[in-house]
Each structure stands twice: as C-alpha cells, then as structure tokens.
Amino acid sequence: MKLQKKGLLLLLNVILAACAREPLSPTCMLYEYEERLLERVLRNEIGLENTLKDIVKTHAKVEDALQQLEDGTVLIKSTLKAIEEKQTTMESTLHEFMENVMRHVNLTVNTSLSTLENNHEAMVVKSRSLVADVILELTENVTATIQRVENVQEALKAQSIIPTIYFRSRLAYSVNPSSGKDVIFPTVDVNEGHCYNPSTGKFNASVSGMYIFSVQYCCQAGQYSYMTIKHKGNTLQASSCYATNDYHCVTMQAPAKLAIGDQVSVQVGSQGFLLYDYQRYTSFSGTLSHL
Numbered sequence: 001m002k003l004q005k006k007g008l009l010l011l012l013n014v015i016l017a018a019c020a021r022e023p024l025s026p027t028c029m030l031y032e033y034e035e036r037l038l039e040r041v042l043r044n045e046i047g048l049e050n051t052l053k054d055i056v057k058t059h060a061k062v063e064d065a066l067q068q069l070e071d072g073t074v075l076i077k078s079t080l081k082a083i084e085e086k087q088t089t090m091e092s093t094l095h096e097f098m099e100n101v102m103r104h105v106n107l108t109v110n111t112s113l114s115t116l117e118n119n120h121e122a123m124v125v126k127s128r129s130l131v132a133d134v135i136l137e138l139t140e141n142v143t144a145t146i147q148r149v150e151n152v153q154e155a156l157k158a159q160s161i162i163p164t165i166y167f168r169s170r171l172a173y174s175v176n177p178s179s180g181k182d183v184i185f186p187t188v189d190v191n192e193g194h195c196y197n198p199s200t201g202k203f204n205a206s207v208s209g210m211y212i213f214s215v216q217y218c219c220q221a222g223q224y225s226y227m228t229i230k231h232k233g234n235t236l237q238a239s240s241c242y243a244t245n246d247y248h249c250v251t252m253q254a255p256a257k258l259a260i261g262d263q264v265s266v267q268v269g270s271q272g273f274l275l276y277d278y279q280r281y282t283s284f285s286g287t288l289s290h291l
C-alpha cells in the first residue's frame, strides 16, 4: 500500500500542479474524477495490499536476521540451516511474488487506465511508469538482500569448518609437586591438534575459540591436595581433596575463551599429593567447543 500511495502521491502532485493553474477547467474536473477512479482501482481492486505488506514484512524480517548475523550477534552452526531456509523462501517465494505483483500491477493499471480518455495518454504513461519504478526499486532491494544472504551463508560455511582440538593426558605414577608448579601429565591418550605439551603440562591454543577443560585428581587417606586450573595467571577453577580413610577423587571443569597462543595448565595450590593407580586416574583433558 505504501508503494501504491507513493505512486498515487506523485501522480496527484502532477495533477494538482496542473489544476492550480487552471482550477475550473473541464480538464481538471475530469482529472479529479479520474484521480478518484485511479485511487479506488489501486486501493480496492488491485487487491495487492496484503501481498505487498507480506513482501515488505518478510523482507524486513530477513534484513533484521541478516543484520544480526553480520554483526556477529548470532554466529552458531544452527543458524546456517535457518539462513538456508530463509534464502529458499526469499528466492522462490519472494521472487515469484515480485513477478506476480509486477504482472498484476501492469495488467490492472493497463485495464483501468485504458478506460480513461485517450487524450490523457500522458497521465496514463506517467502513472504506469511510476508504479513500474517502485516495483523495480523493490525488486532491486530484494535482489540485493538475496546477495547479502548468500554472502553471510558463505561466511557461515567457512566458519563451520571447526578443526578438531582434543586431548586427554594423565599421570603415569603418583607425584607430589611443589606449590605453584604446573602438574605434568606425561601419559598422552589423545592429542589431536597437538596443543597439549606432555613435557611441560601446558595446553597452548593454536586457534582462538571456546574451550572446555576437565581435571580429575585423587588423594589418599590423610593427604590434602589443593588444585587449580590456570589461564594466563588467572584461576579458572579451584578445589581441594581430602580423604579421611581410603581414597577420594575430585573433578574440576572450566570453560575458557582462548586467543591463539593462550596457555592453560593445572597447578598445585598450597600442597598436593596426587595419587595415580589403575583404578584412579589423575588426568587433564580438554577440547575446542566452538570458534
């Protein structure tokens, strides 16, 4: 309706300018009648109001979603599927809509305007081209939006190729490291991406992203252990272990957002006796969760 109004408004201006010069001429009275006829035709008979509203609404929704994606507000793999669906809607439905609208508008404008007097041919041509201009502009906008959808889709595809970074390491024997020292887990079960260094005990991020780390450690009767997960000097997680008799195991988890080259390690607090036997692993593991 906005589009039709825009067309009508421009048309009205042309007529008003002409009638301001010759207000009482028969031509102006005829124009007034024709203007009302045209308005009525466009408003009631074309019946495109809802279709156009739908297009503009869908277009606006897609643009909003695109803006969020381009801003990086939402950048998860699942949005890839959503944007693919949106693109399909855009391409098939919206484009088809536009074609139909243009055909419909052309036909209706032709039909209604051909009923007008021949000597107002200039006005007929003018109004037809005004409608065509607006439709063309909307088509260009939709086409540009489809291009943006494709660009975002490409970017998302590129980002959804996440490398596998995943390690699991553990002690080979019980140790009693001194306070503030990194614990070295020499037995490496998995080290995909080679970010864990079994000679230093440090994990070193080779790509930036969200990681999840997990530690299990065990203590035996009468022994206290205080353990932390450290990232660049900050404590991500802290815990203690004490067994009154027999053995006890504690687990720690910590998510961390790491930049390339950031290091994460397990450190002993004030004291730490770390038990290792085949029934009780003292271990350090981690994985890249997403970029």
Ligand SMILES: *[C@@H]1O[C@H](CO)[C@@H](O)[C@H](O)[C@H]1NC(C)=O
Residues within 6 Å of the ligand: 099, 102, 103, 106, 128, 129, 132
């Ligand atoms: C509608 O009319 C305009 C101007 O006359 C023309 O450029 C356009 O191709 C037409 N579109 C259709 C679908 O008939």
Ligand SMILES: *[C@@H]1O[C@H](CO)[C@@H](O)[C@H](O)[C@H]1NC(C)=O
Residues within 6 Å of the ligand: 103, 106, 107, 110
């Ligand atoms: C509308 O009228 C113009 C000029 O008479 C013509 O060229 C065009 O093919 C017509 N379009 C339709 C869709 O009837």
Ligand SMILES: *[C@@H]1O[C@H](CO)[C@@H](O)[C@H](O)[C@H]1NC(C)=O
Residues within 6 Å of the ligand: 134, 137, 138, 141
């Ligand atoms: C097309 O996009 C431009 C720029 O965003 C906007 O000003 C204009 O109103 C849009 N036209 C239509 C018909 O939606």
Ligand SMILES: *[C@@H]1O[C@H](CO)[C@@H](O)[C@H](O)[C@H]1NC(C)=O
Residues within 6 Å of the ligand: 204, 205, 206, 260, 261, 262
């Ligand atoms: C940590 O990883 C980064 C990126 O792969 C590398 O440039 C840097 O040398 C590594 N640091 C150590 C101490 O291995």
